[in-house]
Amino acid sequence: MSDVRPFQSEPVEQPSLFFPQPEEAQAAAQRPSLVTLPPLTAGSALSACALPYSEYLRRTNHSGYTITCFLSDLRMFTEFTGREMELRRIARGHITRWLSHLKFDRAAPPAPKTMARRVTFLKNFFAWLAETRVLPHDLAENIALTRPAPPLPELLFEDEVARLEEAASSDVRAQVLVTLLLATGLKKEEVKGLRLAHVDVADPEHPAIEVHFPGQAKRRRERRMELPQQWTAMYERYLERFQPREHVFECTDRNLNYILGAAVKRAKIEKRVTLQLLRDIYAVRQLRAGIAPEALRERLGLSEEAWYETAEKYRKLAFPA
Numbered sequence: 001m002s003d004v005r006p007f008q009s010e011p012v013e014q015p016s017l018f019f020p021q022p023e024e025a026q027a028a029a030q031r032p033s034l035v036t037l038p039p040l041t042a043g044s045a046l047s048a049c050a051l052p053y054s055e056y057l058r059r060t061n062h063s064g065y066t067i068t069c070f071l072s073d074l075r076m077f078t079e080f081t082g083r084e085m086e087l088r089r090i091a092r093g094h095i096t097r098w099l100s101h102l103k104f105d106r107a108a109p110p111a112p113k114t115m116a117r118r119v120t121f122l123k124n125f126f127a128w129l130a131e132t133r134v135l136p137h138d139l140a141e142n143i144a145l146t147r148p149a150p151p152l153p154e155l156l157f158e159d160e161v162a163r164l165e166e167a168a169s170s171d172v173r174a175q176v177l178v179t180l181l182l183a184t185g186l187k188k189e190e191v192k193g194l195r196l197a198h199v200d201v202a203d204p205e206h207p208a209i210e211v212h213f214p215g216q217a218k219r220r221r222e223r224r225m226e227l228p229q230q231w232t233a234m235y236e237r238y239l240e241r242f243q244p245r246e247h248v249f250e251c252t253d254r255n256l257n258y259i260l261g262a263a264v265k266r267a268k269i270e271k272r273v274t275l276q277l278l279r280d281i282y283a284v285r286q287l288r289a290g291i292a293p294e295a296l297r298e299r300l301g302l303s304e305e306a307w308y309e310t311a312e313k314y315r316k317l318a319f320p321a
Contacts, residue, residue, distance in 0.1 A: 040052055040087070040129075040132070040134045041087075041134065042086070042087050042088035042134060042135060043086050043087070043088060044086065044087055044134070045083060045084050045085065045086060045087075046077075046078050046081060046082070046083065046084075046085045046086075046087060046090065047078055047083040047084070049074065049078075049087075049125075049129075050071065050074060050075070050078075053070075053071070053074060053125065053128065054067065054071055056128055057070060057071075061221065061303040061304075062303070069117060069121070070121045070124065070125070073117070073118050073121040073122075074121070074125060076098075076102075077098055077121075077122075077125075080097075080098045080101060081094050081098065087129065087134060087135060088135065090135075090139065091139070092139055095122055095126075095139060095140060095143065096143075099115075099118070099119070099122075099143075102115065102118065103115060116145065119140075119143055119144075119145050120145065122140040122143060123138075123140045123141070123143065123145065125140070126138050126139045126140040126141070127140070127141070150313075152313060152316060152317060153276075153277055153280055153317075154271050154272070155277070155280065155281055155284060155317060156269065156271060156273065156277070156281060160267070160269055160271070161182070161281065163267040163268070163269065164178060164263060164264060164267045164269060164273070165178060165179070165182075166267070167263045167264070167266035167267035168263040168267075170266065171259070171262070171263065172234060172237050172238045172241055173238065173241075173242065173259050174259050174260065174262065174263040175234050175238075176231075176234055176235060176238045176248075177191070177249070177256065177259055177260060178260070178263060178278065179227070179228065179230070179231055179234065180194075180209075180227070180231075181275060181278035181279060181282065182278055182281065182282055183225075183226075183227050183228055183231070183282070184209065184225045184227070184282065184299075185278075185279045185282030185283055185286075185299065185300055186211065186279065186301075187279065187301065188253065188256070188275045188276070190211050190301065191248075191249060191256065191275065192247070192249065192253070192256070193211075193212075193213070193247070194209060194211070194247060194248045194249070195212075195246060195247055195248065196239075196244060196245075196246060196247070196248060198210045198211070198212060198248075199235065199248065201231075201232045201235060201236070204229075204232040204233075205229050205232075206226060206229070207226070207227040207228075207229070207231045207232045207235070208224055208225060208226045208227060209224070209225055209227065210222070210223070210224045210225075211223050211224075211225065211301060221301040221302075221303070223298065223299070223301060225299070256275065257274070257275070260273065260274070260275060260278075261273075279300075280314070280317065283296060283300060283314045283317075283318075284314060284317045284318045286299065287314055287315070287318035287319075288318050288319075293307075293311060293315075296314070297311075
């Protein structure tokens with residue numbers, strides 16, 4: 001096993017002038033704070049939470065897209081509850097009435113994934129207020145979070161994985177790609193972002209990669225992962241053949257899909273095989289090998305919120321009833 005060290009939803013509504021705009025939230029995830037925000041108290045108005053909450057999201061393990069969505073949700077909750085509502089006056093009823101309003105009182109009810117995300121926002125927001133002792137307890141702690149369950153992917157059998165690896169060996173690009181994914185379970189964006197400087201073959205018998213992210217937002221997801229011994233030789237052949245300059249794969253998403261698809265075709269596999277499916281196979285193999293769920297979350301580079309949505313899928317795939 002590798003060693004590790006340490007939704008599409010409805011369009012997001014535009015925040016008001018008192019809330020960071022989406023492009024500002026994206027940029028905030030990449031830069032240090034330049035201002036000192038006044039502390040919130042139980043007597044603060046709900047509208048005063050936007051900037052401190054944005055700063056909290058920026059400094060924790062949240063993507064720019066999540067920041068944008070959560071700030072949009074906070075704006076909607078603020079407008080429904082009242083901008084001058086003191087935090088200490090907010091009750092569980094305000095939360096349930098807002099959710100009911102979203103679900104039943106609007107012309108077009110939101111998609112199930114959007115409602116699930118807004119419940120996730122509430123849990124995150126009120127947990128933050130409780131953790132910082134602005135409020136004495138978490139008002140959203142016991143709100144049920146129901147998420148639409150997507151269909152489970154059809155995994156490859158082990159003999160099909162072996163056929164894919166054999167077929168990939170005829171093209172060193174495909175061999176490097178397939179071996180990397182099956183050994184590390186990287187996301188597509190992580191594969192695309194992998195730089196030559198992040199590949200460590202100084203010890204040929206123990207090659208490894210380091211996953212890095214620009215800026216601060218995803219720093220907790222950075223990790224080092226070991227690769228199988230045979231990686232070194234194939235990687236050196238790959239470098240000699242294609243001579244990449246900066247990134248390991250200097251190509252588009254479509255090119256990566258084409259490289260994998262050609263190997264799948266040579267392997268005569270009829271199932272739909274994607275980069276995500278190879279990541280799923282990695283996760284299932286890890287669970288079946290006995291790795292603890294929390295350790296797997298770290299290996300996959302997932303935040304706790306993303307793991308909440310993904311853990312059950314992998315449990316069902318690894319240990320079907």
